[in-house]
Amino acid sequence: MERALDPEGLDEVFTFWAARPPRTPFRGIRALEPGCCARWREGRLTIRRYYAFDFAEVATEPAQALEALDELVCSAVALRMRADVPVGGYLSGGLDSSVVCALAAQASPYDLRTFSVTFEDPRLDESVFQQTVAAAVQSRHAVQRIGDGDIAQAFPDVVRHAETPLLRTGPAPLYLLSRLTRERGIKVVLTGEGSDEVFLGYNLFKETLVRLFCLRQPDSRWRPRLFDRLYGYLGPEAGKGDFWRRYFVSAGSPDDPLFSHLPRFRLTARIRDFYTAAFRAGVGGFDPLAELREALPPRFMRWSPLSRAAYLEIVTLLSPYLLAAQGDRMAMAHGVEARVPFLDHRLFEFAAALPSRSKLQGLREKQILRRWAARLLPPDVASRPKQPYRAPDVPAFFSGREPEYVSELLDTASLGRIGIFNPQAVAGLVRRCRSGLARRVGENQALVAILSTALWHREFLEAPARERASAFSEAARAAAGPPVAA
16 A cells, blocks of 8 residues: 555644544554444454443532542552552642552552653743652652753654654653653553543633633623633743733634634644645645534533533544553553553543533632542642643754754755645744744644654655664664573
8 A cells, every 4th residue: 555644634633633533644544433343354344333421411419429439539540550560650740640649559569650750941840749749659759851852852753653743742751751661660550641631620621611701791801811810821922912812712602512622723723824735735625623513422512511622622632642642652662551540431421420510610620539639649739720731842942952853854845845834934933943933832833743744754654664664673683682592
């Protein structure tokens, strides 16, 4: 089969951060959808769905909700501690990973090994909280420090293992973390992934409520200022102001099924502004948002606005990007298995049936989980507001010495051969990056998307497969060392 890209698959990457299964960025290659199984028999492939989730939200929180949550979370962690090797934990310092590591430490017959990423940039670093939890659960803690040049150096390998273009550098620190984990002898880790989707932890859910609140009085001048509270971690370089606030309010109608996610989808889709005319023509009339609307479950519009937002977050970001590209692929790059207790189907079904206000109360996220965790964690961790996981994007490549591959792949001639992005438009973006002027989220996403696409294209669509296989074989032989006599 000819190796070629799928324009519609790439267009989905540049809309949702990942292609939605069964579509992939590769022509002729399909992915199995979550909740489905495939069977090949007598020359015929059949696909069957075995699980579909629902949000059967009740009006009031059950009287024994905390007791039920306790049993479910403890059971979910205990089940995933079953292994014939010691099980470790990824510890970010936030509520979710702290809960998982605290319960794992209680259940482990060994001294729990925990692993964290830290950053030199204090705006991204959570090391104080990581050390607090590690001391509280008495784990043997190891840290992967991300310094200048580390992300850029690892990024080609990150894209190779992800097998898709990326819009952020976030997978790179986790790739390095899994390497450290394996070097320390741990092959299985528990993570806190999934809790933000299950218990409404992301700012996106608060943003949905604030947008609805603003639209009830569209002429209000103070209501849109609530967005400043949500995104206080964004500095002045993000361009916050009246125009920025109005972007959220005017992003779409509450009647649109995709209302909660339209600001994100439209911001990400600005990457299309860099398309060449030929690639744009190849995409044709494909509309990933229209296709997503058509694929929504029949009951979707009967769910609450926050349940609809949670569903969209799960199917567009959690499953194809956070669990696949940023999660499993970065862990398995070094032979580490990541297990996710918060996505135990029993726990999910329990949380999905809770009233939205049990999870998000005003602008305070994960309320029921926090109430329960207060008995388990240090107070400053159990009550700590959500800090989004972020890694440097543009600065990772243009602060300090620029890696040689960056200038090679973003060169006008190189981009011209690929044919996806307009070399002149990209050149303007690169000039802003090199001069330190590309500070907005959209510019950072575009730069990482273009660079990672060039890496992806070179790795999978340009070099002959036999050359890659030979290179992998030589690398494997070098890593194994000389043969040892029996």
